Amino acid sequence: MSQATTNVMQSALKLFYAPIEDELKRAEQTLISELRNESPFVNELLEYGGQLGGKRLRPALLLLTAKAAGEVTPSHYTLAAVVEMIHTATLVHDDVLDEAAMRRHLATVNARWNNETSVLLGDYLFTHAFYLASTLETTFGCRRIGQSTNIVCEGELRQIGNRGNHALSEAEYFEIIDGKTAELCACACHLGAHYANADDAVVASMERYGRLLGMAFQIADDLLDLLGDESQTGKSLGTDLDKQKPTLPIIHTYQTLDGNERQEFVGLLESEDLQRHVAILEWVNRCQGLEYARKTAIEFTEQAREQLNCLKPSACRDVLSDITEFVVARSL
Amino acid sequence: MSQATTNVMQSALKLFYAPIEDELKRAEQTLISELRNESPFVNELLEYGGQLGGKRLRPALLLLTAKAAGEVTPSHYTLAAVVEMIHTATLVHDDVLDEAAMRRHLATVNARWNNETSVLLGDYLFTHAFYLASTLETTFGCRRIGQSTNIVCEGELRQIGNRGNHALSEAEYFEIIDGKTAELCACACHLGAHYANADDAVVASMERYGRLLGMAFQIADDLLDLLGDESQTGKSLGTDLDKQKPTLPIIHTYQTLDGNERQEFVGLLESEDLQRHVAILEWVNRCQGLEYARKTAIEFTEQAREQLNCLKPSACRDVLSDITEFVVARSL
Numbered sequence: 001m002s003q004a005t006t007n008v009m010q011s012a013l014k015l016f017y018a019p020i021e022d023e024l025k026r027a028e029q030t031l032i033s034e035l036r037n038e039s040p041f042v043n044e045l046l047e048y049g050g051q052l053g054g055k056r057l058r059p060a061l062l063l064l065t066a067k068a069a070g071e072v073t074p075s076h077y078t079l080a081a082v083v084e085m086i087h088t089a090t091l092v093h094d095d096v097l098d099e100a101a102m103r104r105h106l107a108t109v110n111a112r113w114n115n116e117t118s119v120l121l122g123d124y125l126f127t128h129a130f131y132l133a134s135t136l137e138t139t140f141g142c143r144r145i146g147q148s149t150n151i152v153c154e155g156e157l158r159q160i161g162n163r164g165n166h167a168l169s170e171a172e173y174f175e176i177i178d179g180k181t182a183e184l185c186a187c188a189c190h191l192g193a194h195y196a197n198a199d200d201a202v203v204a205s206m207e208r209y210g211r212l213l214g215m216a217f218q219i220a221d222d223l224l225d226l227l228g229d230e231s232q233t234g235k236s237l238g239t240d241l242d243k244q245k246p247t248l249p250i251i252h253t254y255q256t257l258d259g260n261e262r263q264e265f266v267g268l269l270e271s272e273d274l275q276r277h278v279a280i281l282e283w284v285n286r287c288q289g290l291e292y293a294r295k296t297a298i299e300f301t302e303q304a305r306e307q308l309n310c311l312k313p314s315a316c317r318d319v320l321s322d323i324t325e326f327v328v329a330r331s332l
Numbered sequence: 333m334s335q336a337t338t339n340v341m342q343s344a345l346k347l348f349y350a351p352i353e354d355e356l357k358r359a360e361q362t363l364i365s366e367l368r369n370e371s372p373f374v375n376e377l378l379e380y381g382g383q384l385g386g387k388r389l390r391p392a393l394l395l396l397t398a399k400a401a402g403e404v405t406p407s408h409y410t411l412a413a414v415v416e417m418i419h420t421a422t423l424v425h426d427d428v429l430d431e432a433a434m435r436r437h438l439a440t441v442n443a444r445w446n447n448e449t450s451v452l453l454g455d456y457l458f459t460h461a462f463y464l465a466s467t468l469e470t471t472f473g474c475r476r477i478g479q480s481t482n483i484v485c486e487g488e489l490r491q492i493g494n495r496g497n498h499a500l501s502e503a504e505y506f507e508i509i510d511g512k513t514a515e516l517c518a519c520a521c522h523l524g525a526h527y528a529n530a531d532d533a534v535v536a537s538m539e540r541y542g543r544l545l546g547m548a549f550q551i552a553d554d555l556l557d558l559l560g561d562e563s564q565t566g567k568s569l570g571t572d573l574d575k576q577k578p579t580l581p582i583i584h585t586y587q588t589l590d591g592n593e594r595q596e597f598v599g600l601l602e603s604e605d606l607q608r609h610v611a612i613l614e615w616v617n618r619c620q621g622l623e624y625a626r627k628t629a630i631e632f633t634e635q636a637r638e639q640l641n642c643l644k645p646s647a648c649r650d651v652l653s654d655i656t657e658f659v660v661a662r663s664l
Binding site for chain 2: 037039041042045093096097115116117119120121122123124126127128130131132133134135136137138139142143145146147149150152153154156157158160161
């Protein structure tokens with residue numbers, strides 16, 4: 001993907017947000033005012049952290065779902081800020097885990113300060129998000145946010161537990177990304193529809209939409225990590241291979257190969273040769289691992305779009321549909 | 333403190349818990365059953381993490397306060413498990429920050445596995461605690477837990493921001509430890525009294541008791557870190573000096589010295605000589621820094637005990653009083 005393509009993508013995303021422009025601004029104000037702190041050091045960290053999240057995809061999903069399924073209420077602005085704070089917390093901690101140096105063309109918190117500052121900043125964001133959720137009238141939001149973030153952590157831990165497990169099945173891989181990525185998208189869409197007083201069936205469909213979109217998003221992200229160019233994506237790449245994290249193109253290649261070829265492929269995955277990336281991609285290409293992963297991501301987006309049929313036609317419904325194409329287009 | 337003394341202390345703590353033995357067992361069962369997970373890797377981590385907290389001081393404070401101020405209810409068992417989970421999460425993350433290898437005579441999670449596992453295990457515990465708090469009827473518990481844990485993180489971040497700031501005032505130091513340590517004790521006692529339906533004045537006194545106890549506890553902990561013996565306390569020590577964290581004996585020594593002597597002392601604090609510990613202690617002794625810190629800790633415990641006057645006489649009230657002496661005795 002070229003720099004020009006990236007810019008087109010960013011503009012496309014802005015266009016997507018047009019039907020919720022005012023709502024997104026109000027959620028952003030909540031986020032900014034919640035992330036002020038009297039201590040200059042803490043304040044500087046929070047401002048910096050606030051820039052890392054970037055796309056505001058999760059707040060946008062929450063607000064789009066709300067508007068498409070009913071009405072946007074004050075609770076939605078609070079919850080939009082909450083999901084973005086949670087997402088930023090996981091990014092800050094991910095960058096410690098991945099030992100990443102760059103995120104959205106910025107130095108990561110661990111690179112600019114250090115690991116302990118990153119750990120505590122992530123904790124600060126998590127706990128502030130929980131506090132903010134608890135300012136709503138009922139425990140519903142807290143419960144869903146608590147549960148979802150817990151599932152995210154479980155997914156990330158299971159991913160660590162399966163590092164170097166080249167025989168990981170596709171089903172297990174799906175379970176892991178369902179937890180670590182799809183869960184928070186499902187949560188955002190669920191909360192959006194629930195607090196808009198949508199029917200139970202619509203709420204359930206919106207949650208499924210978010211989950212299926214999140215699955216597609218993560219597969220596309222894995223493809224970007226394997227193929228992308230750091231100067232264009234603005235973040236450290238190739239960390240999945242370095243960390244021996246199984247991803248769909250690699251899993252598919254492993255499952256397609258057998259005997260000596262499989263052994264040779266595993267040898268490359270486990271080798272410490274810095275040049276192995278190219279050789280791994282050759283195997284992946286031979287087994288059509290990239291095409292397979294793209295096809296799978298597209299299937300998830302098709303299923304996601306089906307969930308939107310229960311909504312009345314609206315600009316927001318159209319955007320929810322278009323976003324499914326956008327998340328996969330990133331990795332084409 | 334000798335090994336024999338440590339054992340006496342541990343037994344004393346068990347005695348303290350006698351009036352809430354059954355309640356503490358029930359809270360422990362909640363904790364254990366909440367920390368089970370289907371993934372064997374995650375389950376192993378949670379079991380291991382469950383052993384790190386150890387003294388169960390915060391659940392005990394919550395239950396003692398409840399029983400001394402009213403009646404223990406099902407909400408208290410949930411909240412006792414919540415505060416212990418939060419405390420364990422902060423310990424697991426602290427051990428990453430301190431690069432500590434030992435905790436309660438066990439290898440820390442980062443030493444046994446690695447930093448990223450520790451970060452995620454801490455996150456798992458935080459998020460599970462929030463979820464558990466949200467299962468209560470109202471948002472009250474969530475709100476207080478969210479707020480308190482956020483203040484804890486802020487205190488820890490401010491501590492990092494003041495690393496190597498030898499001119500930190502005593503007042504600023506108190507603000508930092510109020511956040512990073514006293515807040516969670518205040519929260520435990522507040523929730524204990526609130527959910528026991530105590531009068532507002534009693535609830536406020538119990539919160540103050542917890543805060544003052546926590547202040548004394550942290551000063552004693554700082555003294556232990558400066559003076560203790562790893563084989564006896566069961567955790568990595570001397571990390572405050574290594575990390576240039578200002579603590580009360582050091583702050584007092586700095587404030588007492590002036591001119592060339594102060595410069596010489598700062599030179600030692602900033603030196604990378606592994607033997608500097610002894611020389612630093614000589615300066616601290618000359619300025620009676622240890623006595624000053626002990627005296628200050630004792631003053632906090634006296635103020636803590638005064639808060640108990642609003643309670644009717646009971647075995648639990650006596651224990652709350654005795655605990656104030658216990659936390660300081662650790663460092664004598």
